[in-house]
Amino acid sequence: MTSLLTPESPVETAPATASRKRPPGVERFRPQARRRLARADLLGAVGWLSGMAAVALWLADGGASGFSSFAGTMTALGIVAGLIGMDLVLLMLLLAARIPVVDNAIGHDRALEIHKSLGKPALYLLLAHGLFLAIGYGAAEGLDPLSESISLWVNVPDMWLAFVSMALFIAVVVTSLVAVRRKFPYEFWYVVHLLTYAAVGTAIPHQFSVGGLFAEGTWQRWYWLALCIGTGVALAWFRVYQPLAASFRHQLTVSRVVRVAPDVFSIEMTGRNLERLAGSGGRFFLWRFLAPGQWWQPHPFSLSAEPVPGGLNRPGKLRITVRNLGEGSASLAHIRPGTKVAIEGPYGLFSTAARSREDVVMIGAGIGITPLRSLLETTPFDPGHAIVLLRGHDESELFLGQEIMAICQARGVTLYHLTGPRSSGDHAWLPRNAVNDGFTLSSYAPAIANADVYVCGPALWASSVIRDVQAAGVPAEQLHNERFDW
Amino acid sequence: MRIRAALATAVASAGILLAGWQSGAHIAETGTATTTSLNSSATSGGIAAGGTNSGGGTTATGPSSAGSGSSSGSSTGSTTAATYDGASVQTRFGTVQVQVTIQSGKITEVTALQLTDAERKSAQISSRAAPVLRSEVLQAQSANVQTIGGATVTSDAYLTSLQAALDAANF
Numbered sequence: 001m002t003s004l005l006t007p008e009s010p011v012e013t014a015p016a017t018a019s020r021k022r023p024p025g026v027e028r029f030r031p032q033a034r035r036r037l038a039r040a041d042l043l044g045a046v047g048w049l050s051g052m053a054a055v056a057l058w059l060a061d062g063g064a065s066g067f068s069s070f071a072g073t074m075t076a077l078g079i080v081a082g083l084i085g086m087d088l089v090l091l092m093l094l095l096a097a098r099i100p101v102v103d104n105a106i107g108h109d110r111a112l113e114i115h116k117s118l119g120k121p122a123l124y125l126l127l128a129h130g131l132f133l134a135i136g137y138g139a140a141e142g143l144d145p146l147s148e149s150i151s152l153w154v155n156v157p158d159m160w161l162a163f164v165s166m167a168l169f170i171a172v173v174v175t176s177l178v179a180v181r182r183k184f185p186y187e188f189w190y191v192v193h194l195l196t197y198a199a200v201g202t203a204i205p206h207q208f209s210v211g212g213l214f215a216e217g218t219w220q221r222w223y224w225l226a227l228c229i230g231t232g233v234a235l236a237w238f239r240v241y242q243p244l245a246a247s248f249r250h251q252l253t254v255s256r257v258v259r260v261a262p263d264v265f266s267i268e269m270t271g272r273n274l275e276r277l278a279g280s281g282g283r284f285f286l287w288r289f290l291a292p293g294q295w296w297q298p299h300p301f302s303l304s305a306e307p308v309p310g311g312l313n314r315p316g317k318l319r320i321t322v323r324n325l326g327e328g329s330a331s332l333a334h335i336r337p338g339t340k341v342a343i344e345g346p347y348g349l350f351s352t353a354a355r356s357r358e359d360v361v362m363i364g365a366g367i368g369i370t371p372l373r374s375l376l377e378t379t380p381f382d383p384g385h386a387i388v389l390l391r392g393h394d395e396s397e398l399f400l401g402q403e404i405m406a407i408c409q410a411r412g413v414t415l416y417h418l419t420g421p422r423s424s425g426d427h428a429w430l431p432r433n434a435v436n437d438g439f440t441l442s443s444y445a446p447a448i449a450n451a452d453v454y455v456c457g458p459a460l461w462a463s464s465v466i467r468d469v470q471a472a473g474v475p476a477e478q479l480h481n482e483r484f485d486w
Numbered sequence: 487m488r489i490r491a492a493l494a495t496a497v498a499s500a501g502i503l504l505a506g507w508q509s510g511a512h513i514a515e516t517g518t519a520t521t522t523s524l525n526s527s528a529t530s531g532g533i534a535a536g537g538t539n540s541g542g543g544t545t546a547t548g549p550s551s552a553g554s555g556s557s558s559g560s561s562t563g564s565t566t567a568a569t570y571d572g573a574s575v576q577t578r579f580g581t582v583q584v585q586v587t588i589q590s591g592k593i594t595e596v597t598a599l600q601l602t603d604a605e606r607k608s609a610q611i612s613s614r615a616a617p618v619l620r621s622e623v624l625q626a627q628s629a630n631v632q633t634i635g636g637a638t639v640t641s642d643a644y645l646t647s648l649q650a651a652l653d654a655a656n657f
Contacts, residue, residue, distance in 0.1 A: 041491035045498065052499040056506025064510050066638075075638075140632055155614055 028380065029452075033356030033477055039105040047091055050227070054083040057219045071139035078132030085125030086207070086224075089169075089200060090231045092118050097234045098347060107349030108284075109483050116176070123173045130166060158205040168199035204228070243286075243344035249273050252318065252341035254289070257333065263324040264367065264399050265333055266304065269341055274316030275309035279352060281374030282454075284482075285345030287320065289335050298344065299332065302371035302482070304400060306378045321370040321400060350454065350482040352379045357452050357478060361445045363465055365391035365429070365457030366399075371482060372456055373400045376407050383412025387445045391418045391429065391457065416444050429464040441468045449473040455481045567594065570655045572647030577602055582612075582643035586651040593627050593657070596620045596648065602640045615640050623648060 058079065066072035095102065095115040102111050131145070138148030152159045174180055175192045207224070252271040259265045286298040301320040310316035322332060350371055360381050364372040369390055376388065388408060392398045398417055408415040420431035427435050441448065453474050455465050462481060469479060567589035574583035580602040587595035596619075601612035615637035622631040629649040633641035 037488070041488055045491060045495040048495050049498055049502060052502045053506075056502045059503065059506035059510040062510050064507060140638075141634060142632065157614075 027358060029355040029357060032353070036105055036354070037477055039101070043102060043105055050091065051084045051087045053223065054087045054220075055080055057223050058083055061218045061220055071136050073136070074132050074139060075136030078129050078134075078136055081125045081132060082129035085122050085129055086203070087227070088118050088122035088125065089196075090227050092122065093196070093200070093231050094234060097231070098238050098344075099234055100238075103347055103349070104353060107354070108347040110349075119173050119176055123169055126166060126169055156206075156210055158209045161202040162206040162210075165199045165202035168195050168202065172196050172199060239344075243342070246344070247342040249276070250343065252343060254335055254337050254339040254341060255317075256337050257335055259333075260321060260399055261396055264321065266319055266321045267332065267335060269318045269320075270310075270315035271318055272310065272316065274307040274318060277307045277318070277346065278309070279306075279378060280346040281306040281378050282350045282371045282482075283346035283348045284350070284371070285320075285343045285347070288342040288344075289332065290340040290342060291335065294331065294335070294339075295342075302348075302350065303346075303374045304370035305374050321367070321373075323367040323399075348482060350456065350480060351375065354480045355379065355452050357450055358382070358385055359447060359451035360386040360454070361389070361448050361451045362387070362454045363389045363391070363429075363457075363469075364455075365461050366397060368457035368462075368482070369399050369401075369404070372454060373404050373407070375454060376404065376411075376413070381411075384414075386411070386413040387451075388413055388415045389418055389444055390416070391431075391461070393421070394419050427464070427468060429461050429468070441472055445472075452478050452480065455479070459483060568655065570651040571599065572649070572651030572654075574600060575643040575647045577639045577643045582640060582647055584644060584647045584651060586648060586655065586657075588655050588657060591657075593624060593652075596623050598644070602643070612637070612640050616644070619644050628652070 063076060063079065066076040092115050095111045095118075098108065106114075130149075134145035134149045134152070137143075137152065138145045141148065141151075143151065153163055171192055172195055175184065175189050181189055250271040250273055252269045255268045255270045257265055257267050281303050284300050284302040286300055288295055288298050299322070301322050303319065304321035305319040308317040324333070352375075358381065360379065362372045362376060369392075372388065372390075376386070388404065390398045390401065390404065395401065395417065398404075398419070401417070405415060407413070418431050418434060420433050422428055423430050423432040423435040425435075427440065430439065445451065448469065449472060451474075453469050455462050455469065457465070462483070466479065466481060567587050569585050569587045572584045572586065574581050581600045582598070582602055583600040585597045585599050586593055587597070598612075598616050598620075601616060615634040618634055619631065619641060623629065629645045629652060631645065633645070
């Protein structure tokens with residue numbers, strides 16, 4: 001069933017941010033998008049160049065002199081593989097460190113995607129490092145690679161630690177393979193993943209002693225010291241200190257839990273200094289409810305309303321809307337008012353910071369509708385320049401639908417409710433009725449090619465939407481997608 | 487990443503690698519230069535008192551008595567042992583210098599006077615490599631033996647110093 005709501009005439013008392021007037025013809029968001037893409041390119045280049053620099057510094061310290069013999073060549077190849085492998089491992093740690101520069105440029109989920117894609121190459125390089133060096137050293141001493149490995153393990157100080165490190169890296173990568181990861185609970189994967197720090201820690205001694213990475217008087221020493229210390233500081237600062245500081249700064253406390261639908265409820269919180277979170281509607285935090293049996297589990301949820309700063313006598317307000325997805329979410333329904341909340345965030349690019357055009361199209365399904373609700377509240381656009389498509393099996397699945405309709409009426413947004421059983425085939429994200437009646441994406445959003453498109457919903461559904469959005473000629477910089485199933 | 491950025495990155499990568507290689511080649515040359523100066527420092531170090539040769543390997547052309555002051559006997563005596571100090575070789579991990587004992591025309595002992603010890607770890611490596619090198623040298627009766635994997639720098643310096651000592655001994 002497709003219901004069309006024609007926009008009401010824009011109401012004069014629109015929210016303050018919405019009335020940010022602009023002269024006609026001035027594009028507000030293109031410069032911001034240009035800067036963001038330039039930053040993303042720069043970060044990508046820095047990533048590549050860091051690996052190249054590792055090799056270049058090794059060459060500068062006279063590394064190429066080994067290539068004259070077979071043993072020397074094998075040894076040199078092994079060293080190069082180890083250098084790039086170590087560089088990739090440090091890059092992976094930096095990508096997972098939630099550094100604001102990275103998050104603002106490419107978004108948290110893209111950063112983690114790259115992090116994942118580097119896992120296997122890094123492991124292969126480290127394996128090649130061990131293999132080539134065993135061959136190279138073995139050839140120099142007249143031993144076969146296996147005997148050489150054993151001799152390295154037994155005779156060379158710190159080498160047994162390097163072997164342990166190798167085993168840990170293998171364990172971390174194998175448990176992260178999709179097929180393996182599905183077989184174990186999240187907590188198991190998480191604990192094994194923490195071993196990465198042990199793997200890096202056990203790899204460093206042999207870089208000091210056997211390898212010349214940190215040898216006095218070499219260029220490499222300064223490069224690797226800076227890289228290792230920088231990575232450690234970034235992790236400590238952004239993953240430990242900043243979340244603690246934010247939790248103390250905002251002092252969030254659950255004020256009430258409201259049931260929105262049979263398995264969906266809003267958790268409302270009060271807190272201090274919430275004006276510092278202005279504009280984070282649509283972005284997500286990791287929430288830790290400090291109650292027995294709960295505190296150790298962080299939940300990724302997006303804000304479902306723009307934070308309301310407090311006044312003289314009243315505290316600020318914050319709201320998330322969640323669905324019973326996993327065991328963790330289910331127990332959240334029983335969170336008591338008064339529970340303290342620790343936060344990490346805000347993270348992600350599902351916000352005004354990602355805008356590149358004047359027009360906005362938002363497409364959401366299920367619980368993915370709720371971040372759109374908070375984004376719709378504040379992101380700037382002129383009346384008539386925004387379109388919202390909400391998808392659910394029936395009206396009761398369009399969570400916060402009433403609130404969204406009220407915002408649409410106030411800000412001059414065209415709103416479509418797309419309900420009914422899903423269609424099969426190419427446009428599976430649309431209801432069957434709509435497809436049968438000949439509706440496509442461009443029936444709802446004819447000018448989509450020149451709009452920012454925000455998509456939020458279950459992964460399969462979202463990928464179906466994204467196919468249609470791309471087919472409608474929307475380039476990547478205008479497409480903003482938040483994965484909601486992790 | 488956009489194509490222009492990717493191209494720029496590729497060019498920059500090539501540039502960095504080339505620059506690294508260039509400055510590395512430069513270091514390799516100064517490395518040889520260091521070896522040369524090592525031999526001359528060996529000269530002043532007393533291996534070859536009469537040697538005025540500023541060049542490379544043929545440092546010690548003098549009689550075998552030109553061996554270091556610690557020669558324990560007249561050099562020509564075929565049954566007496568004579569010791570010769572090798573050149574002290576600078577490496578980036580520290581200085582390496584060996585002493586060789588020659589008796590009845592055979593290398594009977596190699597002692598490391600100084601080994602790479604710039605850091606605790608290099609010292610550990612040296613202490614692993616030195617005994618192996620010693621036994622290989624005693625077996626081969628020359629400095630022409632394999633270097634030790636994982637201790638290339640130390641091995642090279644060890645053998646260079648040894649060769650200087652053997653040259654000094656006219657071995």
